[in-house]
Amino acid sequence: MPAEIRDRMENVLLTVRKRPTREMLEEMRHPRDEPLLGLYWGVSLPEQSFFSPPPLHPDTIYVFQEPLEEMCESIEELEREIEITVVHEVAHFLGIDEGRLEELGYG
Numbered sequence: 001m002p003a004e005i006r007d008r009m010e011n012v013l014l015t016v017r018k019r020p021t022r023e024m025l026e027e028m029r030h031p032r033d034e035p036l037l038g039l040y041w042g043v044s045l046p047e048q049s050f051f052s053p054p055p056l057h058p059d060t061i062y063v064f065q066e067p068l069e070e071m072c073e074s075i076e077e078l079e080r081e082i083e084i085t086v087v088h089e090v091a092h093f094l095g096i097d098e099g100r101l102e103e104l105g106y107g
Contacts, residue, residue: 005090008045012093013060014086020064035067038085046095061089 020036030036042059043052063085072078088106101107 001090005094009090009093011058012042013058014063015060016063016065018064018066020062024062035071036064037067037071037081038063038089040089040092042093044093044095059093061086061093063089 020030020039024030024039024041025032025036028036028039039062040059041062042057043055063082068078068081068085072081084106088101091101091104091106096104098107
């Protein structure tokens with residue numbers, strides 16, 4: 001990851017969970033029949049302001065282990081999907097939306 005991005009992420013946690021919680025799925029309005037591989041939970045960089053109150057919880061990127069393992073047939077494929085998932089969620093932190101991520105091949 002480029003240093004200029006890494007430096008801006010000093011207050012972002014990266015967490016691996018087995019699966020998303022029900023609350024996460026409901027909050028995101030994520031379809032139950034589609035696997036959720038990762039999630040950025042926080043305020044994106046463009047929306048952050050010096051005048052905003054400090055957050056109650058740190059921004060967090062979640063990577064969901066079981067959905068990733070279930071969709072991959074090899075370790076190499078799993079490694080690639082984890083990389084894509086992390087890049088996708090970092091992009092959300094940077095303020096990049098789903099449409100642009102699709103254009104970039106990280107949808």
